Amino acid sequence: TQAEMGHTCRGTINLATANINTSEDSCSFIISNGGAQTYHLKASSEVERQRWITALELAKAKAVKMQAESGRRWTCATRLGEGKRMSVCYYSGSVRAVVVTKCTVSIYITIHILSNQLRSPAFVLVVKRNGFKRKKFNLQVVMHSDAKHHLRKRACHEFLKMAQTHSRKWQKTLQYERDQRIRLEETLEQLAKQHNNLERAFRGATVLPANSPGSASSSKGETWGHSCGVWRGTVLPANGLGSTSSSKGLGRTPPHTHWKFHKLILRRKRRKCIPDKPNYSLNLWSIMKNCIGKELSKIPMPVNFNEPLSMLQRLTEDLEYHELLDRAAKCENSLEQLCYVAAFTVSSYSTTVFRTGKPFNPLLGETFELDRLEERGYRSICEQVSHHPPAAAHHAESKHGWTLRQEIAIGSKFRGKYLSIMPLGTIHCIFHNSGHHYTWKKVTTTVHNIIVGKLWIDQSGEIDIVNHKTGDQCHLKFAPYSYFSRDVARKLHGGVLEKKKKKTTKLLQKWKKKKKIVRVWREIDPWRTLHGMFSLRENAENMYYFSELALTLNELEEGVAPTDSRLRPDQRLMENGRWDEANTEKQRLEEKQRAVRRKREAEVTRATEDGAPFDNYKALWFERKEDPVTKEMTHIYRGGYWEAKEKQDWSLCPDIF
Structure with missing residues (x-):
C-alpha cells in the first residue's frame, strides 16, 4: 500500500526490465528481473489478480516509454494509482479478452505519449528546425486512435458475446430452480389439503378396537388414530388410497388421499434431554427437623x-x-x-x-x-x-x-x-x-x-x-x-x-x-x-x-x-x-x-x-x-x-x- 512506502524496503525491481509471469495458478503471478530477484505474489481472487496484472503491464509499458524519452525510471509504486484508473476489467475467464486488453493498453499508452509530445514546446521546436510534416504525423495519430477504438470495440464484442452465453446458462439454471420451487409449493399445498381431509375423516371415525373399553368401532374393525398433528392409518390398500378396499381386515380409506403407501405410520420425534439441573445448595435438615412424625x-x-x-x-x-x-x-x-x-x-x-x-x-x-x-x-x-x-x-x-x-x-x-x-x-x-x-x-x-x-x-x-x-x-x-x-x-x-x-x-x-x-x-x-x-x-x-x-x-x-x-x-x-x-x-x-x-x-x-x-x-x-x-x-x-x-x-x- 502507499502507506508502507516509508517503511524499510525489501527490495525493488525496475519495471522497465521486469518479467511478469502469469503461468501460475489462477490467483498467483511472478515478477522477476532476470534471476537476481524474484517475487511470488498471490491475489485474493482471480479478478483481483487480473487487475494487478493489468496495472503492472500498464506501468511497465509506461516505464519503458518514459525511460526512452527522459531516462527516468518508473516503478510500480509511482504509477499504480494512475494505472488503476486506466485499466479496464474484462471477464477473466477469456484468454482472448486478456490479449485484446493488453494490446489496447499498449496502444493507449503510445497514443498518450504521442499526444503529450504534440503539446510539448520541444516538439514545436523540432518541427520548426527539421520541417516535420505535421499533417502526416496527425494522420498517424488518427490511425492509431482508430486502431485503439477498433480494438476496444472488438474487446467489448468479445465480452458481450461471452456474457450472453453465460447469461443464457444462468437464466436456464434460475428458471429450473423457480420451477422446482413452484412444484414444491404445489406439493406442500396438496399435502396440507390432504392433511385437512384426513383430520375431517378422523373426526367421524373410531379410535380404539372393539375389544377396548370405552370405545366404539364398526363391524369391520376400522381403526384410525390422530394425535398432535400426526396421522396414523392401521392398514391401507397397496393399490393406492384413492379407492375403498372391499377385502376384510383392511381399514377404511380416508377420502381425498393420494399417497401410494401400504402402511402410513408417522411418529413424532420426542425430546432426548432437558436442561441440566442447577447446582443449588440447601440445608435439608433445617427444613425437615420440624416435620418429624408429621404427614409431609x-x-x-x-x-x-x-x-x-x-x-x-x-x-x-x-x-x-x-x-x-x-x-x-x-x-x-x-x-x-x-x-x-x-x-x-x-x-x-x-x-x-x-x-x-x-x-x-x-x-x-x-x-x-x-x-x-x-x-x-x-x-x-x-x-x-x-x-x-x-x-x-x-x-x-x-x-x-x-x-x-x-x-x-x-x-x-x-x-x-x-x-x-x-x-x-x-x-x-x-x-x-x-x-x-x-x-x-x-x-x-x-x-x-x-x-x-x-x-x-x-x-x-x-x-x-x-x-x-x-x-x-x-x-x-x-x-x-x-x-x-x-x-x-x-x-x-x-x-x-x-x-x-x-x-x-x-x-x-x-x-x-x-x-x-x-x-x-x-x-x-x-x-x-x-x-x-x-x-x-x-x-x-x-x-x-x-x-x-x-x-x-x-x-x-x-x-x-x-x-x-x-x-x-x-x-x-x-x-x-x-x-x-x-x-x-x-x-x-x-x-x-x-x-x-x-x-x-x-x-x-x-x-x-x-x-x-x-x-x-x-x-x-x-x-x-x-x-x-x-x-x-x-x-x-x-x-x-x-x-x-x-x-x-x-x-x-x-x-x-
Missing part, C-alpha cells in the same frame, strides 16, 4: 427437593415397560401370563434406584394425559381426585388387549433418619381376550440418609398378585437392605402358585451391571429372562436420572386439557432452571388452591343443617364407586376425556393454574 403432604416444601415432574407423571411412568403387558396379552397359558404381570409389577420400581427427587404434589383437579396410541398402542389419563389425603386415579388402555387402572393415595412419615412413603390403593390389570383380572398393591419406599450422607432409596414389603378368574397367585417379597446385612441390595424373590395343581414357578430379581433382571424358573424349564432395565442416557445425573420415557413426559404438546401437568407454571420454571421464580409461583398456586377449598367448604357448611365441614368435590373424569372385584370404594374412569380432546371442549375443566 401437609407441609409446604421448596422445589429444591423436587424433580420437574408431578406425581401424576410419576404414576404414568409405570407404563415404561408396557411391552410386558403386550406380551402377556398374547399368552395362552395363565401361569405364563401371571409371570409377565409379575415382571411388570417389579418394573415400576426400576426408575427409583437413583431418583431421589420428590415429585410435585398435584393440585386438586390437575390431570395428565399420555397419548402413545400411534407410537406404542396405548394411552393413559390421570387425575388428582383428592387433596387431603392426596390421591390420584389412573386409567390406561391399549389396543393390544389390556386395561390398567389404579387409585393411589400416598401416605408418608418422616422418622428422623429416613422417610417412608406408603402407597395405598389397588392396581387392576384386565386382559380382554382371556378375561383374566389381576390385582396387587405397591410396597413401601424408604429414603435413607435424610440428615447425613448420600440419599439412597430402597423398597421393602410384600406383593400378592391375584388372578381373580383362576385363583392363581404370585407372591413377591422385597427384602429391606441394611449395611450390616450380607445380602445384596434390592433383593427380590417370590413365586407363582397354581391353585389347582399347587405347583410353584419361582421368580427372582438380580442386578447385573446396574441392570435389573427378573428371571422365571419352572420345574421343567431352565431360567428365562423376562425383563431387563433400559440403560440411562448419557449425562443422566444432570437430568435427575430420568429414563427415556420420563424425559418426554413434561414435553409441551398441543391439544391437552388446560389442567394438564405440562402447563403447570412452577414445574415448568423449575425444569428451565429458574428455581427462585418456581418457588414463588408454587406458593401462589398453593394459596389459590386453599382459597378455592375454603370457599367450597363454606358453601357446603351453609347448605348442611349440622354445620359440619364436608368437602363436596367430585372428580371430573373419574367416578367414585364400589369396585366389583375388590369391593373397595375407588375412582373408576367414567369416560369422556378423549372425546372432549377431539372436540377441544374443555369448558368443564376448573381454573387451577
